[in-house]
Amino acid sequence: MARIRSSSEGKTLSRRSDAPARKADPRKAPSSSRETPSRNPVRETRSPTIRNLHQDSFQAQATSTRGLNAASGSGGTGRTPPHVQRANESMERIRSGNLERAANPQPVPFKPGTPDLQYDGMLVGSGGVDASGKPVILMYPPDTAISDVQPFTPRGGVRNDETLIYTNGILTDTAGQASSLQYLADLTGSATVGVRNSTAGFLRDLAQSGVDTLNPEWLNPASVALAETVLAELSQGKPIHLVGHSQGGLVTSNALKIVDSILKGTPQETGFDARTLDTMRQGYQDMKVETFGSAAHDYPAGPHYVHYINVQDPVPSEIGLGGNIPSATVEDFQRRAGGDKATVYFLNSPGNNPHSPLPAHDLEALYLANRVPFAEAQRNAGKIIPSKELGADELMAVGVSERVATELSLRYPLLELDSQHSGLDTLQSIVREYKDFAPPGASVDDFVKQLFQDAARGNPSKPEEGVYTLMRVLGRIADAPPDGDWVGTLEYVRHDYERAGHTHATQAIDRLIEQLEEAGF
Structure with a gap:
């Protein structure tokens, strides 16, 4: 039997003489039959096409906002609210390819x-300050x-030519x-302008987010205004x-x-001549986009x-891009994030x-406090970067590939609880020994993934809790008395x-013992 030294405690563990005998588990199944449980199916969304952009998609938007007429000042008479009218006009300009900007735009002071x-x-935009x-x-x-929009500017002066x-x-x-526009300007040294995404209260905002998610062609006025602005620029x-x-x-x-x-269309479909379309396509490839806690x-x-x-x-982790993690591969997740330039x-x-x-x-106290300058962040284009608190570095330190370490640390944030630190240390010891005793051709990646997947099966409704239980169990091993081997101490x-x-902990230990015995411990 292998003798293993815990990296966290420096103890050599050997079998305890008073450990109870473990009964054979008739549920033991071949490793190849096990699969990672999934909480959320990978979601597919529809994107607008040239065809449906040329339909009157905003008729649905006008209908859906009829209940908001009183709030928007139309008194419930059925008249098209001003924000929907603006969106209709923006969409018509997009459809026609006529994006000539207003010659003398007249801003309205916010009241x-x-x-x-x-x-x-x-x-x-910003009008400075009043008297x-x-x-x-x-x-x-x-x-x-x-x-032509008077921007918010950094209090210390503009430090670059971006808006x-x-x-x-x-x-x-x-x-x-x-307030956020001013904060963003001060942080980045850039001028800033906003696209207004108005609020109508929590329930209505949430409902609009749901419509935007499930039916992106039924776009809200802010999406259409932003699309028009991007195309025009x-x-x-x-x-x-x-x-x-x-x-x-x-x-x-x-x-x-x-x-x-639009940019995938022909001049005949879009209303833009070929040279303009080429210019727009190149500019699109050069665009910069940052999202924080996005839905x-x-x-x-x-x-x-x-x-x-x-x-x-919960917004990005359950509704947004992070909600794809439990069921998507790293490659599929990267594709959804925008591809190899994300x-x-x-x-x-x-x-x-x-x-x-x-x-x-x-936004300000958490996300912008952790923002990396865009040029620096783009040096990692095509990568997912877990924070150190997620445990990927510890897995890579014992030979787990960056891809698998990233995938596991995102599915099960290993350092989320302080009590898991010693468990992760002990896991590192197990993996180090596995390298010496594993069958020829067996990979550390497969061993670690199988261990985590088996632990996740211990609590199917919340697979991450099964892994947290495993980490707590491993923490107990690190604190166990000496004179025991891995299996005996377990x-x-x-x-x-x-x-x-504690049923879940007992099941997690059974699976861990199976894994260790299969690995030759």
């Missing part, structure tokens, strides 16, 4: 107390050139978006850098799907992307803003858990 839907799909020192927010029609175009998430009023050969948070990431994804469908679960290939996903934030950073934090209703989803620990009635 606190005005129903927020009045501003949905408008561009947001009392309060910020003045200017709202521009969506056919305004970005260069970031930021779309907000749900439950963010206009003043809140303006591309047609002029101007660089574009988009930023989206929460539902704003979903708005951005749907806008890019409109842009993508979108896929993005069209083309632009350079940097995504930030906090595993403790970098995805995974964070693991509960957040620290006591004033936020969801600190793990907070049997002793199993006896303790079984006596205490």
Whole structure:
């Protein structure tokens, strides 16, 4: 029997003489028959096409917003609300390829107390401050050139020639978006302008997010305004850098799907001449897109992307891109993130803003605090970057490939609980010894993946809890008295858990013993 030294405690473990005998488990099955459980099926979404862009898709939008007429100032009379009218006009300009910008755009000063839907799909700029020192927010029609929008500028002065175009998430009023635009400007040194994604209350915002997710061709006014802005800027050969948070990431994804469908069309289909289309296609490939806690679960290939996903934030982890992790391969996940030009950073934090209703989803205190400068982030294009708190580095340190370590650490954040640290250390010891005793041709990747998959099966409804149980069990081994081998010590620990009635822990130990015995321990 192999003698193994725990990397965390420096103890040599050998069999305890008082360990109870373990009965054979009739449920033992060949390793090849086991599969990773899945909580969420991989979701497919529809993208707009040239054909449905030329249908009157906004008739559905106008119908769906009829219940909001009173809030938007139409008094419930059935008249088309202003925000839907703007969206219809934007879509018509997109359909026709006539994206000439307004010659003399007239901004409207934001008035606190005005129903927020009045501003949905408008561009947001800064008017400086009024006589009392309060910020003045200017709202521009969506056919305004970005260069004609008076931007928010860094308090320390502009440090580069970029203008970031930021779309907000749900439950963010206009003043809140303006505050984020100023924060983003100060952080990046760039000028910033906004695309207004208005709020109509939690339930209505959530419902709109659901419609945007399931039916991207029934786009909301903010998505259409952003698509029009991107197409117009591309047609002029101007660089574009988009930023989206929460539902704003979903708005951005749907806008890019409109842009993508247009750029795949012919001059006859789009209304753009061949030379302009070539210019737009090249600019599209050069575009920069950043998302933070986004609700979108896929993005069209083309632009350079940097995504930030906090595993403790339910918006990107359950609704957005992170929701694909349990059932998607790393390659499929990367494709959904935008392909080999996308970098995805995974964070693991509960957040620290006591004033936020969801600190793990907070834009400024959490996501922007962890932002990497775009050029630096793009050096990792085509990669998923787990934060150190997720445990991938520890797996790679014992020979697990970067791909498998990333996949496992995202499915089961190994360092989420402090009590798992010693368990991960002990797992490293097991894997190191496995290298010496494994059958010829057997890989560390397969061994570790099978161990995690078996642990996940211990709690099918919450597979990550099964893995956490395994890590706690391994932590007990690290703290066990010396003079025992791996299997003997596990049997002793199993006896303790079984006596205490911890079924999941007992099952996790049984599977771990099977794995070790199959590996020759």
